Amino acid sequence: GQNIDQPTEMTATEGAIVQINCTYQTSGFNGLFWYQQHAGEAPTFLSYNVLDGLEEKGRFSSFLSRSKGYSYLLLKELQMKDSASYLCAVRDSNYQLIWGAGTKLIIKP
Amino acid sequence: ETGVTQTPRHLVMGMTNKKSLKCEQHLGHNAMYWYKQSAKKPLELMFVYSLEERVENNSVPSRFSPECPNSSHLFLHLHTLQPEDSALYLCASSQDLASGADTQYFGPGTRLTVL
Numbered sequence: 001g002q003n004i005d006q007p008t009e010m011t012a013t014e015g016a017i018v019q020i021n022c023t024y025q026t027s028g029f030n031g032l033f034w035y036q037q038h039a040g041e042a043p044t045f046l047s048y049n050v051l052d053g054l055e056e057k058g059r060f061s062s063f064l065s066r067s068k069g070y071s072y073l074l075l076k077e078l079q080m081k082d083s084a085s086y087l088c089a090v091r092d093s094n095y096q097l098i099w100g101a102g103t104k105l106i107i108k109p
Numbered sequence: 110e111t112g113v114t115q116t117p118r119h120l121v122m123g124m125t126n127k128k129s130l131k132c133e134q135h136l137g138h139n140a141m142y143w144y145k146q147s148a149k150k151p152l153e154l155m156f157v158y159s160l161e162e163r164v165e166n167n168s169v170p171s172r173f174s175p176e177c178p179n180s181s182h183l184f185l186h187l188h189t190l191q192p193e194d195s196a197l198y199l200c201a202s203s204q205d206l207a208s209g210a211d212t213q214y215f216g217p218g219t220r221l222t223v224l
Contacts (some may be wrong), residue, residue: 004151030209042111042199042215043152050209087152091209096165099151 002026004100006088011106012078020073020086020103028093034062034073035087037102043087046073075105083107112136115200115216122190123224130185130219132200140206141183142213143175146197158183159206190223197221 003025012018024032031050035043049055049064049071061074075082085102092098113134122128134141143155157165158177172194174186183200197220201213 008149033212035215040217040220042113042217044111045212045214048210048212089152095206095209095211096154097213101149101151 002092002098004088004090004098006086006100006103008101009104009106011108012075014078014080014107014109016078017074017076018078018105020075020088020105022071022073022088022100024069024071024088024090024098024100026090026092026098029066030091030093030095032062032064032071033089033091033097034071035089036084037087038084046086078107080107080109111214111216113200113202113214113216115198115219117219118217119220119222121222121224122187124190124192126190127186127188129187130198130200130221132183132185132216134181134183134200134202134214134216136202136214138202138204138214139180140203140211141177141180142201142203143183143185144199144201146199146218152199156185157206164206187221190221192223195221195223 006022034046037043047062054063059076064071087102088100089097140159145153156175176184197218199218200216203211203213
């Protein structure tokens with residue numbers, strides 16, 4: 001079956017760096033997405049990776065290794081507003097998005 | 110604001126009621142989606158429409174009935190729901206289905222409680 005694994009919850013300190021990991025097993029691969037979802041709000045798009053390597057976008061970076069079925073989202077200079085759930089999703093060979101259950105990130109002062 | 114709106118934001122209904130959820134996108138997209146989001150579970154894709162034609166129905170119970178009258182509007186009609194149907198229902202839209210980089214834009218969701 002198809003599966004996306006990510007930690008349920010992580011805690012980090014304001015100003016620090018945190019890495020949220022995502023491993024996947026899917027039938028085919030057509031890209032990996034990261035979304036941010038604040039409590040009670042819509043998921044919003046953060047990043048898309050289809051080739052191996054690191055994509056940097058301001059304080060957020062996303063890494064992909066297709067051979068390892070692995071990605072991570074790196075958040076630098078953490079701010080309180082970064083407290084949210086982070087969703088990993090993989091597009092499979094049928095172009096359907098397979099979603100992880102999300103990682104709840106708690107930022108402490 | 111993502112360009113996708115949903116109404117109502119909150120809905121409480123009994124098991125014998127009939128209600129409808131509405132979604133509207135202002136992005137000129139061709140594809141629209143209904144998802145169910147339950148606590149600590151992955152998003153569950155329910156229905157997909159492309160150019161107003163249904164292209165995906167992931168074994169959803171018949172008590173959920175979608176309708177897509179045009180490319181900007183999507184409805185989810187609800188009847189004789191069960192308490193386990195209580196969840197956040199999210200609508201999303203995207204430009205096209207068959208592009209790997211196609212990004213989905215989500216509405217704020219309807220929080221549904223079935224009593």
